Amino acid sequence: MHNSLRFDNAKFEQIFHKQNNNIYGLAVALLIISLWAASLTLLLCLNVANFSSWLLPIVIAWQTFLYTGLFITAHDAMHGSVFQQNKKINHFIGSLAVFFYAFFSYRQLLKKHWLHHHHPASELDPDHHDGNSSNPIYWYFHFMKNYWSWNQFLGMVIAFNLANYMLPIAQTNLILFWIVPSILSSVQLFYFGTFLPHREPEEGYIRPHCAQTIALPIFWSFISCYHFGYHQEHHEFPHVSWWQLPAVYKQKADVSKAPSREGSTSVSINDRQPI
Secondary structure: OHHHOOOOHHHHHHHHHHHHOOOHHHHHHHHHHHHHHHHHHHHHHOOHHHOOOOHHHHHHHHHHHHHHHHHHHHHHHHOOOOOOOOHHHHHHHHHHHHHHHHOOOHHHHHHHHHHHHHOOOOOOOOOOOOOOOOOHHHHHHHHHHHHOOHHHHHHHHHHHHHHHHHOOOOHHHHHHHHHHHHHHHHHHHHHHHHHHHHOOOOOOOOOOOOOOOOOOOHHHHHHHHOOOOOHHHHHHOOOOOHHHHHHHHHHHHHHHHOOOOOOOOOOOHHHOOOO
16 A cells, blocks of 8 residues: 555454444434435525524525535445445435435436546546646536536426425525525535545645545534545545544554554455445
8 A cells, every 4th residue: 555554454344344233324324314304494494584694604504514414425325334234225315315415316426436436537537627627616517517417407497496386485595595505515525525635636646546635623524524535545445434434544544653564454445345
């Protein structure tokens, strides 16, 4: 492994085995989906005129954070870590999360995401820039073009108009608490989950993952993008749930400081694939 980081397989298996034999992943996923649904339902029913000027941005940021959680939940499902005991339940939760997020096709996202893991920072990587410009703005729009579809747009338009004309929901509420947070969360996911971890360092990419870790303090790492800044760790151990990535980062750091032992092994993406 690069920089002689050798992650003790036995230590990692302690984390992975514990994750395999509980329902934490399912519980966390259901909690995020429930919080998002309850929050959106409440916000759509409130009178925006009663919001103070300082409260409205906070509420939008909160709903944006929950939207990001929906996608992170689906992402964990793509790696089989929401509910490893039952793949059908695992993928159902993932499908539900991306449908609520923006009418995405879970199956299509799954195919593209594994292309990203197998061919990071290449022309086969749907998350990478177009090869001409790594400017974050151009990269973001190229990124969105690879994932957005007219079917999604049509679905959003139909849902918006049904909610606006068939239900007692103000158009302002739909825009502020449904449309705006979903767009902002796409920016959040791109910036903290794609651009920062996968932009090319001055010394060039470190193969095979072409990813780097943005090791923020735990609280800010969670707030920024559900610990997705620990991106090198995610690519090395894709089955690890988002909330366990800081623990993997810490164990890697501890192992790198300890004297190397014969027989210590590293684990890569090719060792484990859920699909």
